[in-house]
Structure formats: C-alpha cells, structure tokens
Amino acid sequence: MNKSILLVDDEEGIRKILGISLADSGYEVLTASSGEEALSVFKAARPPIILTDIKMPGMDGIELLRRIKEEQPDAEVIMLTGHGDLELAIKSLQFEAADFITKPINDDALEIALKRAHERIWMKARLREYTENLEHLVHEKTMKLLEAERLAAIGQTVATLAHAIKNIIGGLKGGIFVVEKGMELGKEEYLSQGWAMVKGNVEKVKNLALDLLSYAKEREPNFEWVNPNKIAIDLQELMLQRSRECQIKMTLDLDESLPEVLLEPDAIHCCLLNLISNAVDACMDMEQTGRRKEVVIHTARAPEGGVEYQIIDSGCGMDEDVRDKVFRSFFSTKGTRGTGLGLMIAHKIVREHGGAISFESEKGKGSKFIVRLPARNSPVKREAGNRPVPQYEAI
Numbered sequence: 215m216n217k218s219i220l221l222v223d224d225e226e227g228i229r230k231i232l233g234i235s236l237a238d239s240g241y242e243v244l245t246a247s248s249g250e251e252a253l254s255v256f257k258a259a260r261p262p263i264i265l266t267d268i269k270m271p272g273m274d275g276i277e278l279l280r281r282i283k284e285e286q287p288d289a290e291v292i293m294l295t296g297h298g299d300l301e302l303a304i305k306s307l308q309f310e311a312a313d314f315i316t317k318p319i320n321d322d323a324l325e326i327a328l329k330r331a332h333e334r335i336w337m338k339a340r341l342r343e344y345t346e347n348l349e350h351l352v353h354e355k356t357m358k359l360l361e362a363e364r365l366a367a368i369g370q371t372v373a374t375l376a377h378a379i380k381n382i383i384g385g386l387k388g389g390i391f392v393v394e395k396g397m398e399l400g401k402e403e404y405l406s407q408g409w410a411m412v413k414g415n416v417e418k419v420k421n422l423a424l425d426l427l428s429y430a431k432e433r434e435p436n437f438e439w440v441n442p443n444k445i446a447i448d449l450q451e452l453m454l455q456r457s458r459e460c461q462i463k464m465t466l467d468l469d470e471s472l473p474e475v476l477l478e479p480d481a482i483h484c485c486l487l488n489l490i491s492n493a494v495d496a497c498m499d500m501e502q503t504g505r506r507k508e509v510v511i512h513t514a515r516a517p518e519g520g521v522e523y524q525i526i527d528s529g530c531g532m533d534e535d536v537r538d539k540v541f542r543s544f545f546s547t548k549g550t551r552g553t554g555l556g557l558m559i560a561h562k563i564v565r566e567h568g569g570a571i572s573f574e575s576e577k578g579k580g581s582k583f584i585v586r587l588p589a590r591n592s593p594v595k596r597e598a599g600n601r602p603v604p605q606y607e608a609i
Contacts, residue, residue, distance in 0.1 A: 467510055
C-alpha cells in the first residue's frame with residue numbers, strides 16, 4: 215500500500231509539527247507551502263492522500279482540490295480549516311473532498327479522517343476490479359454467443375443487449391455512489407445499502423449471461439409423464455409470498471380432468487414462471503384505479519389435444535405499439551428491471567415442445583398469455599430441420 219501523503223500549508227510550523235506526527239504514523243510525508251507547489255509535487259509523486267489548508271495565498275485549498283480531482287479523481291483530499299471557515303469546508307465536500315478537520319488539529323480526528331480515506335481508496339480499488347471483471351465476463355460471454363451458429367442472427371440485437379448491460383453498469387455506479395456517501399458521512403447503513411446494490415447488479419450480470427447461453431443452446435426436451443396441474447400448483451406456491459407482499463391475489467383455476475401428458479416439467483415450469491412474473495409486474499405497474507390486483511393460473515385441454523395454460527392478470531395491459539413488439543428479441547417494458555430475455559426463453563421452450571404461444575391484452579384492462587402444448591403418445595425425437603415452427607400470434 216502506498217503510504218505517501220502530501221501535506222500542504224503556508225505556515226511552516228504546522229507543516230513541521232504535523233509532518234513529524236504523520237511520519238511517526240508510518241507515512242512518507244511530502245510537503246508544499248502553496249497550492250501551486252503542491253500541484254507540482256502531486257503530479258510528480260502521485261500520493262494517494264493529500265492534506266491541505268483551505269485558506270492559502272494564491273491558489274487556495276478548494277482550487278487545489280478541484281485541480282487534483284481533474285488530474286486524478288481517485289486521490290483523497292482532506293481539508294484543514296479554521297473554525298471560521300466551516301462554510302468553505304462544506305463547499306469543499308461538493309468538490310468531492312474526503313473529509314475536513316478543524317484547527318487546532320486533534321490527533322484522534324486526524325486518525326479517523328485518514329482511516330476513512332484509506333477505506334475509500336480500498337473500496338474504490340475493489341469496486342474498480344469488480345467492474346472490470348464484470349465487463350470482461352460480459353465481453354467473453356457475448357463473443358461466445360456471437361460465434362454460436364444458433365445465434366447467427368444476434369448481430370441485429372447487439373445494440374439492445376448493450377443497452378441492458380449499460381443499465382446494469384448504471385446500477386453498479388449507483389451502488390458505488392451510495393457506498394462513497396456512506397464513507398463520507400460515516401454511516402454504516404449507507405455502506406450496507408450501497409454494497410447490496412452492487413451485489414444485486416452483479417447477480418443481474420450473471421443471470422443475463424446464463425440466460426443468453428441457455429437461449430443459444432439447441433436441445434431436445436427430456437420428456438416425462440407429468441400431471442400438468444402439479445406444475446401450476448407448484449408455481450402458485452412459489453409465487454404466493456411475493457404476490458402477498460405486493461397485495462396481489464393469485465388464484466388457481468384448474469381442469470381436474472386433465473390426464474398426464476408428456477412434458478419436460480422443469481422447462482415448462484421455467485416458461486410459465488417467466489409469464490407469471492411478468493403478470494405480477496404488470497399488476498404492480500397498474501394505475502391506482504381501485505381495480506383488484508389479481509393473477510390467475512388456468513389449465514384446460516387444448517382444442518387440438520394436449521394441455522393449455524393461461525396466465526391472466528388484471529394489470530396495466532398493453533397498447534397497440536407494445537403489442538406489436540412483444541415477441542421481438544430483447545424487447546422489455548420494464549426499463550432497467552428487465553432484459554427481454556424472459557419471453558425469448560419462454561418462446562424457445564414452447565417451440566421445443568412443438569407448441570404455440572399467443573396473447574390478448576388491452577391497455578388498462580390486463581393481459582392473458584396462452585401456452586398450448588400438443589398431446590404426445592411417446593417422446594419422439596425430432597430430426598434437425600424438421601423442428602416445428604413456433605406460432606407467435608398476437609390476438
């Protein structure tokens with residue numbers, strides 16, 4: 215760790231006494247008697263921490279702070295101020311000063327300020343390393359996807375994918391800001407909140423990469439005989455807590471006469487979970503009109519045989535413009551909360567089962583998504599090139 219520190223004060227006595235104290239604490243002390251000299255020393259030595267008086271002839275401490283931050287934004291500058299200069303000290307925080315200490319300087323206050331500065335330096339280094347690793351991960355996964363034959367057409371959606379990644383990085387930067395603010399103010403809760411934001415956005419990057427890889431991989435479902443109602447019951451139990459927290463009624467409307475069918479239960483569970491999550495989000499986004507927030511999971515026999523699942527919500531619904539875009543790659547109405555991958559993966563699963571997905575929706579009245587899966591007598595393997603074409607129909 216770089217233990218050098220730049221001490222800037224136009225009073226020789228303060229430089230000498232404070233310099234001895236800092237040296238005793240293990241610092242390599244560089245000194246300057248003016249802002250101009252300090253800037254020159256800083257450019258040559260690049261110390262990570264600067265202690266500077268606010269009021270000095272010529273270039274004052276605030277101007278020095280501003281110039282140092284332009285030169286090296288990660289440098290931590292602690293301001294030294296007299297009791298009558300508190301307004302200037304507070305102003306220095308607007309220019310991203312790490313802290314300020316009033317004269318005469320108390321050893322404990324100095325030790326705390328230096329400790330906070332080192333914590334900020336450490337945290338910034340870790341966050342920078344974390345962000346660089348994430349950017350490398352995103353780049354690596356994207357390159358692999360672009361090389362895969364299954365995603366040969368992904369090139370036309372790169373701009374949209376980049377927008378999703380930019381949103382995640384924006385969330386990371388927001389977490390960094392909260393962490394730094396917590397350090398400035400010495401508030402543990404800010405540090406916890408900021409770090410939680412960082413970890414949450416790291417999870418988003420991981421899920422984005424895994425979802426893209428899942429979408430890219432061609433596979434045959436592992437069919438098995440399943441009670442289709444059991445999937446619906448499991449999904450209601452899974453989503454019940456979240457729906458209660460959001461004050462949304464989640465109900466089952468099941469055809470008890472349905473026979474067992476050949477499905478891949480985990481895949482259909484994933485497909486329907488995406489649709490139910492979207493339905494819950496739609497209820498959360500609905501305007502306060504007094505309408506009940508409700509999501510219904512419905513099962514029935516499909517008209518041509520097999521099973522039909524319907525996910526019905528009383529949420530915000532979609533206008534014509536959104537309806538036209540629903541099945542486009544990476545389209546999402548959730549802003550930074552969504553990537554558009556949920557429906558893409560749902561479509562892929564339905565297609566692999568030889569089924570069809572459609573929807574009905576009206577702005578302000580809710581939506582209904584319909585998944586129809588054909589009847590099968592045995593898990594017949596499908597030859598490459600003879601895969602059923604997905605039927606994505608907006609009703």
